[in-house]
Amino acid sequence: MPAYSEMLDGFTRQRGVQGGLVVSERDGIVVDSQVQLGVRASVVAALAASIYRKARLSAEAAGLGGVAYVELAATEGRLCMVGRGDLVVVLITDNRSSVGLLRGALLQVAETLA
Amino acid sequence: MPDEIRRWSEELARDPASMVFVPLGDALRRRGQLDPALKVATRGLERHPYDADAHDLLARIHADRGDMERAMDEWGAALRVAPHHAGALKGMGFACFQNGRAAEAERYLVAAVGADPGDPTIDAALSRLRAPQSGTNGASTDVGATSHTPTDAPTDAPIDAPTASASAFAGGTADARDVFSDLLGDGEQTALLLDAHGYVLAGAYVVADGRDVAQDVGGALSGVSDEAHRAMRHLGLGEWSSIVFETEVASVAMAPVAQDEEIAIALVAAARTVPLGLVRRLLRRVTERGASWLAGGAGQAGAGR
Numbered sequence: 001m002p003a004y005s006e007m008l009d010g011f012t013r014q015r016g017v018q019g020g021l022v023v024s025e026r027d028g029i030v031v032d033s034q035v036q037l038g039v040r041a042s043v044v045a046a047l048a049a050s051i052y053r054k055a056r057l058s059a060e061a062a063g064l065g066g067v068a069y070v071e072l073a074a075t076e077g078r079l080c081m082v083g084r085g086d087l088v089v090v091l092i093t094d095n096r097s098s099v100g101l102l103r104g105a106l107l108q109v110a111e112t113l114a
Numbered sequence: 115m116p117d118e119i120r121r122w123s124e125e126l127a128r129d130p131a132s133m134v135f136v137p138l139g140d141a142l143r144r145r146g147q148l149d150p151a152l153k154v155a156t157r158g159l160e161r162h163p164y165d166a167d168a169h170d171l172l173a174r175i176h177a178d179r180g181d182m183e184r185a186m187d188e189w190g191a192a193l194r195v196a197p198h199h200a201g202a203l204k205g206m207g208f209a210c211f212q213n214g215r216a217a218e219a220e221r222y223l224v225a226a227v228g229a230d231p232g233d234p235t236i237d238a239a240l241s242r243l244r245a246p247q248s249g250t251n252g253a254s255t256d257v258g259a260t261s262h263t264p265t266d267a268p269t270d271a272p273i274d275a276p277t278a279s280a281s282a283f284a285g286g287t288a289d290a291r292d293v294f295s296d297l298l299g300d301g302e303q304t305a306l307l308l309d310a311h312g313y314v315l316a317g318a319y320v321v322a323d324g325r326d327v328a329q330d331v332g333g334a335l336s337g338v339s340d341e342a343h344r345a346m347r348h349l350g351l352g353e354w355s356s357i358v359f360e361t362e363v364a365s366v367a368m369a370p371v372a373q374d375e376e377i378a379i380a381l382v383a384a385a386r387t388v389p390l391g392l393v394r395r396l397l398r399r400v401t402e403r404g405a406s407w408l409a410g411g412a413g414q415a416g417a418g419r
Contacts, residue, residue, distance in 0.1 A: 018349075043348050044345060044348060047341045047348070048345060050341050051338055051341050051345070051357070054334055054335050054341075055338075058334035059359070059361045061330035061334050062319060062321065062330070062331050062364075064361040064362065064366070064383070065362030065363050065364075066361060066362055067359050067361050068359075068360045068361060069359065069360045070359040071356075071357070071358045071359070072342050072346070072354060072356075072357050073354065073358070074342075074351040074352045074353060074354045074355055075351070075352030075355060077352070078351070079345065092349055092351075094351070
């Protein structure tokens with residue numbers, strides 16, 4: 001079982017979570033993923049990694065320190081992201097999800113990322 | 115634009131030696147498709163190693179990828195082929211500015227004016243470069259006090275000077291910098307309005323040592339709106355409405371602002387002590403003000419107030 005499958009499995013069982021990925025921030029490559037049929041994990045991974053990287057770079061430019069949590073919200077769902085080192089955990093959620101709980105769980109997971 | 119890309123791609127397939135790779139590569143770059151743009155430019159340069167426009171194109175792609183060293187190499191190559199190439203002179207000016215080499219930046223920009231006297235963005239950039247460094251302006255904040263040097267600036271700012279921007283390097287007039295002042299009060303918060311390319315349209319981001327890092331922040335966020343749109347479209351989750359990120363010392367929130375056919379971005383940053391709900395409320399007000407200001411004619415200070 002890949003290193004992150006258990007963690008992703010825990011998230012994707014949550015209400016409103018449509019999928020989860022672990023991606024490399026540097027090149028947007030999927031390290032591990034559990035996404036619904038029809039979702040091209042590679043596309044989401046590349047875009048999410050880039051958005052996370054831009055958030056991190058803008059925070060650096062403003063002297064705001066490291067980025068802990070990034071949330072991209074849309075009318076019908078959101079991407080929730082945490083990162084550490086080169087790895088970013090991305091959750092794809094719809095509007096039924098409990099974002100506050102997911103945020104807390106993601107921040108805990110970030111502490112354990114290698 | 116997609117039609118043009120298709121047409122140019124077909125033309126290049128028919129005639130691999132065609133110079134159409136230059137507009138094709140630039141169109142791909144402007145759409146954020148940097149990998150295919152890089153392939154097109156590299157292959158084109160293999161066939162046309164002494165074409166200044168091709169070197170300029172490759173330099174812009176490297177710059178958009180954040181590789182300013184290679185970008186400067188390519189602009190240098192363009193200038194060896196065509197010493198008065200306006201794009202390369204402008205690009206070198208931008209790169210030197212980003213690296214804190216103000217004197218060199220000015221020299222390149224002065225030469226760029228001579229090469230292309232009709233480009234108002236170069237004049238604006240020169241004015242900005244020559245302007246005395248201003249301190250705080252009422253829209254400033256000490257959120258994120260920093261000691262980094264100009265060379266820390268992110269390097270993926272686009273090189274094109276978009277028409278909506280008053281300046282290639284930093285946004286607009288002193289009045290434009292003051293558009294959000296009354297919304298911010300005296301708290302530890304700041305607000306910016308960025309165009310789709312990450313250039314500053316209004317607001318300021320002054321850190322504790324007095325430097326305005328707005329353009330650095332904008333440059334780092336260049337293209338983020340397009341990526342958010344593409345991600346949400348791919349996932350079928352509707353239009354993106356906000357990006358919020360939390361850092362060690364601050365919360366930053368962004369939202370799209372309609373600007374003609376492009377999307378500008380309103381950005382608010384506040385200390386972590388400010389509740390996120392208040393940050394979101396401030397973002398809504400800044401977004402409304404930004405939209406109103408743009409609709410009323412950007413650059414006319416206070417038009418949206």
